[in-house]
Amino acid sequence: MKLFKLPLVLGILLTTSTAFAQSAEEVISKHLTAIGGADTWKKINTMKMSGSITAQGMEIPVTMTTVNKKGFRLDLTIMDANNYQIVTDKEGWMFFPIQGQQKPEPMTADDVKEMQDQLDIQGELVDYKTKGSKVEFLGKDDMEGTEVLKIKLIEKSGKEKTMFFDAGNYYKLKESQKLKANGKEMEVATTFSNFKKLPEGITVPFTIESPNGPVTLKSVEVNPKVEDKIFKPAL
Numbered sequence: 001m002k003l004f005k006l007p008l009v010l011g012i013l014l015t016t017s018t019a020f021a022q023s024a025e026e027v028i029s030k031h032l033t034a035i036g037g038a039d040t041w042k043k044i045n046t047m048k049m050s051g052s053i054t055a056q057g058m059e060i061p062v063t064m065t066t067v068n069k070k071g072f073r074l075d076l077t078i079m080d081a082n083n084y085q086i087v088t089d090k091e092g093w094m095f096f097p098i099q100g101q102q103k104p105e106p107m108t109a110d111d112v113k114e115m116q117d118q119l120d121i122q123g124e125l126v127d128y129k130t131k132g133s134k135v136e137f138l139g140k141d142d143m144e145g146t147e148v149l150k151i152k153l154i155e156k157s158g159k160e161k162t163m164f165f166d167a168g169n170y171y172k173l174k175e176s177q178k179l180k181a182n183g184k185e186m187e188v189a190t191t192f193s194n195f196k197k198l199p200e201g202i203t204v205p206f207t208i209e210s211p212n213g214p215v216t217l218k219s220v221e222v223n224p225k226v227e228d229k230i231f232k233p234a235l
Contacts, residue, residue, distance in 0.1 A: 024137035027149050027165055028125050034170040036202035041122040044068070044202070046226045051206075051217035062215060068121040071231035086231055087115045093233040104233035114179055124153060124161075132156030143173060171195055171203070198222060 032038045049064045053076070061077040069089060076083045083096040085107075092107035092115065107115075117124060124133065138150035147167040154160050164174040176189040192205035198220060206217040 023149075024135040024151055027137065027151055027170065028128070028135060030170040031165055031172060032125060034203065036197075036200075038122075038126045040201045041126050044121055044200070044222055046223050047121055048221040048224050048226070049217050050219045050221075051215055053213050053215045055213040065226060065230060066118065066121045067226050067231070069119050071228075072115070072118040073230055086233060087112060087118055088231050089116070089119060095233060124155065128153065138162070140167065146173065148173060171205075 032041070035041075045068045047066050051062055052059045053062045054060075058078075063073075063075040065071075065073045065075075071086070071088045073087075074085045078098045081097045083098055084094075086093045086104075087107070090112075092112040093104040094107060095101055095104040124131070128135065133156060134154045136152040136154070138152055141148050141150055141164065143164055148164040149167050151163045151165065152160060153163060159177065161175055161177040163172055165171065166173055172192055174189060174191045176187065178185055179188050188211060190208060190210045192208055194207040194216075195203050195205050197203045200222045202222070204217075204220055206220075208215045208217075
């Protein structure tokens, strides 16, 4: 009888592992369907989001412009001065006169690498296998009274991100990851709410909260014309 116990245990473990793997894939599949479907997101090459961020008691106008896989630009208007951050697939710059900068300064190679996710306009879950990422199902949890399903995404680079999906509608309510900035590693959590379906068929959160302050979007333009020159600093 002892000879059959090990195969039996292995069979149970393999079955359980497969179930978890299938659960992770199922959650991601239902999530993508809930926000418009992977095929719809693949048709999006540019996006422009406009709104405001609340920080230090001020409501600051903010615009985020993205060209898939090519460039991301964040513009902030503070005290009538334009502050911006630019990241491309190769380099990045920051210009914050509010902090005393006189001209755009290049970002470090590590900071540019950390921000490459911003260039993926379709999101890291669309074709995640093709991108070399792996997923793990971490079970269920409670998030302020809402049952959530937890998934760990492990990117090809080794970066890990934990995502929390509403068990009812499969919207992503939160994500948590470790990021490096100025040579320091920190845990950063971002929450998403106020989901709206756009005419193009995709659903996006219009409220995004992070340690930098809550961002409230007023408009989201899908596939607008974007000039390449906005991803070059005005030296």
